Amino acid sequence: MKITQERFVREFKKQLAEKFALDVKDAAPIELYQTLVSVVKSGYSEIWRNTWKSYVKNDQKQVYYFSIEFLPGRLLKSNLLNMGWYDVVDKGLKQMGLSLDKISESEVDMALGNGGLGRLASCFMDALASDGLPGNGNGIRYKYGLFKQKFVDGYQIELPNEWLTDGNNWAVARESKAVDVLMGGQVHLIDNGKYLEAIYEGADVIKAVPYDTGIVGYRNDHVNTMRLWDAQIPASEEVKYPTIEDRRRVEDLTSVLYPDDSNYEGRILRLKQEYFFTSAGIQSIIRHYKKYDRPLNEISEHIAIHINDTHPAMCVAEFMRILLDKEHMDWDEAWQQTVKTMSYTNHTIMAEALEKWPVEMLATVQPRILQIIQEIDRRYALELEGKKDHDFIERTRIIKDGMVKMAHLAIIGSHSTNGVAKLHTELLENDVLRDFYELYPERFNNKTNGITVRRWLQVANPELSKTIDQAIGTAWRFDAKKLHELEKHVGDKKLLEKIGRAKLDNKKKLAAFIKEDTGIEVSPHAIFDVQIKRLHAYKRQLLNLLHIVKLYLDLKDDPNRDVEPRVFIFGAKAAPSYHYAKTIIKCINEVANMINNDKTINDKLKVVFLENYGVSLAEKIIPAADVGEQISTATKEASGTSNMKLMLNGALTVATLDGANIEIKDHVGEDNIFIFGLTKDEVLEYEKNHHYYAAEYYNSNPVIKRVLDAFVDGTIPNIEVEGHEIYDSLLRVNDEYFVLRDFASYVQAQEAVSEAYKDKQNWNKMCLINIANAGYFSADDTVEKYAKEIWDIKPNSTEMRGKAKDVY
Numbered sequence: 001m002k003i004t005q006e007r008f009v010r011e012f013k014k015q016l017a018e019k020f021a022l023d024v025k026d027a028a029p030i031e032l033y034q035t036l037v038s039v040v041k042s043g044y045s046e047i048w049r050n051t052w053k054s055y056v057k058n059d060q061k062q063v064y065y066f067s068i069e070f071l072p073g074r075l076l077k078s079n080l081l082n083m084g085w086y087d088v089v090d091k092g093l094k095q096m097g098l099s100l101d102k103i104s105e106s107e108v109d110m111a112l113g114n115g116g117l118g119r120l121a122s123c124f125m126d127a128l129a130s131d132g133l134p135g136n137g138n139g140i141r142y143k144y145g146l147f148k149q150k151f152v153d154g155y156q157i158e159l160p161n162e163w164l165t166d167g168n169n170w171a172v173a174r175e176s177k178a179v180d181v182l183m184g185g186q187v188h189l190i191d192n193g194k195y196l197e198a199i200y201e202g203a204d205v206i207k208a209v210p211y212d213t214g215i216v217g218y219r220n221d222h223v224n225t226m227r228l229w230d231a232q233i234p235a236s237e238e239v240k241y242p243t244i245e246d247r248r249r250v251e252d253l254t255s256v257l258y259p260d261d262s263n264y265e266g267r268i269l270r271l272k273q274e275y276f277f278t279s280a281g282i283q284s285i286i287r288h289y290k291k292y293d294r295p296l297n298e299i300s301e302h303i304a305i306h307i308n309d310t311h312p313a314m315c316v317a318e319f320m321r322i323l324l325d326k327e328h329m330d331w332d333e334a335w336q337q338t339v340k341t342m343s344y345t346n347h348t349i350m351a352e353a354l355e356k357w358p359v360e361m362l363a364t365v366q367p368r369i370l371q372i373i374q375e376i377d378r379r380y381a382l383e384l385e386g387k388k389d390h391d392f393i394e395r396t397r398i399i400k401d402g403m404v405k406m407a408h409l410a411i412i413g414s415h416s417t418n419g420v421a422k423l424h425t426e427l428l429e430n431d432v433l434r435d436f437y438e439l440y441p442e443r444f445n446n447k448t449n450g451i452t453v454r455r456w457l458q459v460a461n462p463e464l465s466k467t468i469d470q471a472i473g474t475a476w477r478f479d480a481k482k483l484h485e486l487e488k489h490v491g492d493k494k495l496l497e498k499i500g501r502a503k504l505d506n507k508k509k510l511a512a513f514i515k516e517d518t519g520i521e522v523s524p525h526a527i528f529d530v531q532i533k534r535l536h537a538y539k540r541q542l543l544n545l546l547h548i549v550k551l552y553l554d555l556k557d558d559p560n561r562d563v564e565p566r567v568f569i570f571g572a573k574a575a576p577s578y579h580y581a582k583t584i585i586k587c588i589n590e591v592a593n594m595i596n597n598d599k600t601i602n603d604k605l606k607v608v609f610l611e612n613y614g615v616s617l618a619e620k621i622i623p624a625a626d627v628g629e630q631i632s633t634a635t636k637e638a639s640g641t642s643n644m645k646l647m648l649n650g651a652l653t654v655a656t657l658d659g660a661n662i663e664i665k666d667h668v669g670e671d672n673i674f675i676f677g678l679t680k681d682e683v684l685e686y687e688k689n690h691h692y693y694a695a696e697y698y699n700s701n702p703v704i705k706r707v708l709d710a711f712v713d714g715t716i717p718n719i720e721v722e723g724h725e726i727y728d729s730l731l732r733v734n735d736e737y738f739v740l741r742d743f744a745s746y747v748q749a750q751e752a753v754s755e756a757y758k759d760k761q762n763w764n765k766m767c768l769i770n771i772a773n774a775g776y777f778s779a780d781d782t783v784e785k786y787a788k789e790i791w792d793i794k795p796n797s798t799e800m801r802g803k804a805k806d807v808y
């Protein structure tokens, strides 16, 4: 739909009257929001239909991205931007006395993910559509999103996130496309003379209903689909569930994201979720494929299936199940098609996150899937017999000691395994998955993560975006690599000033938000130092905290010390059952209380821990950041993506040589990033030879001693228990993540930050260099590489990207 301001205003008023029988002046924010969503949706629905039709017409190969998490955040502004409607709608709303910013606040974040993996999936959805690529999401429509975080007395409290209370206005339920998923019971294989028939007994039949959300490409008349599945009771089975409790057992399957895994019930629910969305997705893909009478032994030429971490690894077995049991293909042919169709991304090397499931749990969830996995495993071992030694086979097989190793299933059952940053892939190849790399070197490849520059710069930071337009034009909005042209202007003092001014404006806005949200007053002229990510020991929020305590103690010694004022800003959720992470949250909050209420330090230091970190909060914090903390222990962070978002917004990074930080350093150069800490080789060496003694650092470094003592001697109030826990984790349990080892080097890097901030012009120059190089981390390019090198899919029109008319 071609839009003009006049037409938009007319349409908006018409739909508001039709939907709610209201005039603009009488409508509540939520009614205005819902009306706006309706108008926007009617603006892209025809394109959505046409995109799908053109895929079918051109028999285009599709990718289906299976992910147990998606974290899209709010869709309103990003859809408006991508449709090219943003300015018109903004002005039209103003004409009616309304504000897009305010209306947008009514949208509840779609928070169907925990962190990096889910957000990456959503960046990729946006990039696939914007690249004009045939890409579909496949996941779960959780009734409750990631918990809402509150702090009570400094402790994290988790509240349910009922994001569907007002309905989800973007999704379309497609009852007609529902499929049945079988779970539990028993299965017998009977030779009926023609093939082996799988007879299910006592299985539950669960109706999987898809909810489709249009994913709008950037100014390219292209709309893809993210399909999320909801569990319901099929009409034919209703009598089996006479009570509300019985019904709930089924419907609860898609209730919560990451059920509590500290008990059996929670763990089996998670495994059921994994099978549920995998089976629903695979069934609907194959059903659709068959509609056009194409031969199944060519399916891998038409369809690619991506396994986003191991949660959807049962795709391998489910695909086999359908080809074998429903389509009666022989094993070898089915296996060949499966391996050619599947690809897998690993997102972590942390041992505890590498999924393993007990065989008997899989038997309970889906006995036929277990049988197929056992057969894959048997054949794998058989094939290697005589080629590899016994130990190698035992180490790499899928089932070992009664456990099913999902990563092994994903690697053996796919043609591609990738890591998410150069270092991460190197670690997979040479360490964690070394055996598989030896076996299948051609299957391994790296795809460094990327972010959507549209959401994280164009939508989140209009001030900086305009400044960039003025310097280099608007081509970067279509191809983020063009941001690099900014480097030519590195000597342009006026531009540097403008970059500084945009940052200051954003800091003022964030300061106002902080005041409103927490009551804490912060000066926008202080350095805004930001660490935003999940709370995890390896991410080392604790190292940041120890440094803050050091700065505080220094100021207590000498309140007139000449220091650059800093505001340390945290945003982080801890997994509900992760005790140590919650202890760190409590300590940060108590240190914040102590510092923020101490008048003697003359406001030179403030600590703000914002509640309920998520996509929308990130959009407020990131544009206002001067410094981004990327301080994980080397080798532990697979990639990181907040590092990319922060640099894109002109924050300078304090970083270890971990994950994608290394590639950021390679792009911006050593002078434009603050690197510190152990390297990968040093960490690996310590871990191998076990010769790290954290207590030595405590005993020999008086600063460390003083800071740690503050956690146990009452200096920091209200952490009698938690302070000791931190102290013990570092000194008794010997500091698993080398916090004390890296402390001195971290302090040095932070001193360099303070020193650099004194020269504003040079600081802004460093910011510019970071912005200019952030385009290398555009998800559009990352996804293009997946498309070419893994999925073998092509854009709808090769001319799509960068050709849309420039209207800015």
Ligand code: OAK
Binding pocket: 115, 116, 117, 118, 120, 309, 347, 348, 353, 420, 449, 637, 638, 639, 640, 641, 659
């Ligand atoms: C979550 C659950 C299981 C395994 C991995 C994750 C996860 O979120 N990993 C994160 O993925 C991001 C996207 O690739 C990376 O940037 C993070 O480094 C990684 O921790």
